[in-house]
Amino acid sequence: MVDFDPELIGRVFEVTDPAEVTAEDIAKYCAAIGDANPLYVDEAAAKKGPNGGIVAPPSYAVTFRNGRHFFTHVPRYGRQGFDAGKDVEFVAPIRPGDKIKLSSHVKEIYEKTGRTGSMVFVVVRSTVDNQKGEVVAHIDHRFMNRT
Amino acid sequence: MATILDLHSHSEASEDSRAPLDAYLNWIKLRHKERPVDGIVLTEHRQFNAEADYRALEDKFGLMVLKASEVETDYGHVLVFGVTDEMTRRFDFANVRLSAQEVIDEVARMGGVAVPCHPGRPTVGLCEHYEKRPPLENVIAVEVLNGGSRKGEDERSQELVRKYGYRAIGGSDSHLVSLIALCATRFDADIRSIEDLVREIRLGRCEPVDFRPKRKPVAPAVPVEVAQDG
Numbered sequence: 122m123v124d125f126d127p128e129l130i131g132r133v134f135e136v137t138d139p140a141e142v143t144a145e146d147i148a149k150y151c152a153a154i155g156d157a158n159p160l161y162v163d164e165a166a167a168k169k170g171p172n173g174g175i176v177a178p179p180s181y182a183v184t185f186r187n188g189r190h191f192f193t194h195v196p197r198y199g200r201q202g203f204d205a206g207k208d209v210e211f212v213a214p215i216r217p218g219d220k221i222k223l224s225s226h227v228k229e230i231y232e233k234t235g236r237t238g239s240m241v242f243v244v245v246r247s248t249v250d251n252q253k254g255e256v257v258a259h260i261d262h263r264f265m266n267r268t
Numbered sequence: 269m270a271t272i273l274d275l276h277s278h279s280e281a282s283e284d285s286r287a288p289l290d291a292y293l294n295w296i297k298l299r300h301k302e303r304p305v306d307g308i309v310l311t312e313h314r315q316f317n318a319e320a321d322y323r324a325l326e327d328k329f330g331l332m333v334l335k336a337s338e339v340e341t342d343y344g345h346v347l348v349f350g351v352t353d354e355m356t357r358r359f360d361f362a363n364v365r366l367s368a369q370e371v372i373d374e375v376a377r378m379g380g381v382a383v384p385c386h387p388g389r390p391t392v393g394l395c396e397h398y399e400k401r402p403p404l405e406n407v408i409a410v411e412v413l414n415g416g417s418r419k420g421e422d423e424r425s426q427e428l429v430r431k432y433g434y435r436a437i438g439g440s441d442s443h444l445v446s447l448i449a450l451c452a453t454r455f456d457a458d459i460r461s462i463e464d465l466v467r468e469i470r471l472g473r474c475e476p477v478d479f480r481p482k483r484k485p486v487a488p489a490v491p492v493e494v495a496q497d498g
Binding site: 122231232233234235236237238239242 | 283313314340344345360362363364365389390391392
């Protein structure tokens with residue numbers, strides 16, 4: 122079995138500085154992913170919509186790590202590894218003016234075997250919240266380490 | 269009455285699957301002509317959920333859902349049918365280095381049956397381990413049809429069955445909704461419970477069935493003459 126300190130699980134090891142969201146940032150993101158939904162980019166249309174104003178597309182929650190912040194304290198095993206994907210639970214909309222931060226902890230460490238040999242997976246859960254302390258998303262980042 | 273079951277599938281309870289159980293069952297209902305199975309066996313990786321109760325979904329879709337587990341051993345991956353509390357106390361299912369011989373012998377002693385799966389697969393299949401170490405004792409059956417097999421892997425499994433006289437089963441090893449029930453196992457008997465299934469595998473009254481669409485052979489390339497200018 123993979124050897125690790127059980128106290129590692131659940132302990133927050135990183136909290137990012139708040140990053141302010143602007144309508145311009147959201148519009149740039151929408152342009153990059155080709156999403157022209159007026160609820161994300163058109164103030165007048167968004168006001169009449171279910172959120173009462175512009176909100177970010179749900180996947181915007183993921184941008185607070187990639188390109189802005191990379192984990193420096195993720196436990197590593199073996200000789201090499203890579204980002205093995207992420208699961209995102211969208212909880213509440215992100216709006217212009219929100220100040221978003223991520224608190225990250227190791228959720229799970231497990232070993233498995235496959236066609237290519239043994240692997241250790243480290244799952245880091247980031248809780249994404251805004252300036253009011255409201256959780257807007259949970260992101261599980263899965264890192265694979267080749268042992 | 270014969271019963272056809274997909275004996276190897278992973279729902280979202282397995283960390284590498286994104287397939288909800290209800291979506292599997294719905295997919296089977298929609299494609300029942302091509303994949304005429306009566307139900308599936310969930311074989312989640314390295315775990316067994318004794319409490320999970322799928323009766324409501326079984327009633328909704330008219331399909332059977334049985335529970336088993338896929339564990340990892342020193343001879344590759346093994347499906348364990350008929351999991352009991354005694355087994356989960358005896359073995360740490362999360363341990364990826366279980367002794368295959370102990371799993372086979374102890375599971376049998378406790379009333380279940382352990383079936384090595386995808387034996388033709390590199391690293392986690394029986395064939396590769398048999399090249400380096402003595403064959404396991406008391407193996408009753410292996411999975412010779414696996415929906416996730418790559419070219420040549422099922423053929424290696426069939427060769428193993430011929431050589432050692434094992435019984436054979438099939439399963440999709442599905443991790444995605446659209447891949448469910450591509451391979452399955454046909455039982456002569458009417459299977460109503462995991463106990464029925466264990467008994468019939470032990471007696472060898474089953475055979476693998478393949479519902480994978482046959483690929484049409486690709487026509488050989490025909491040279492095209494290109495007109496030369498000038």
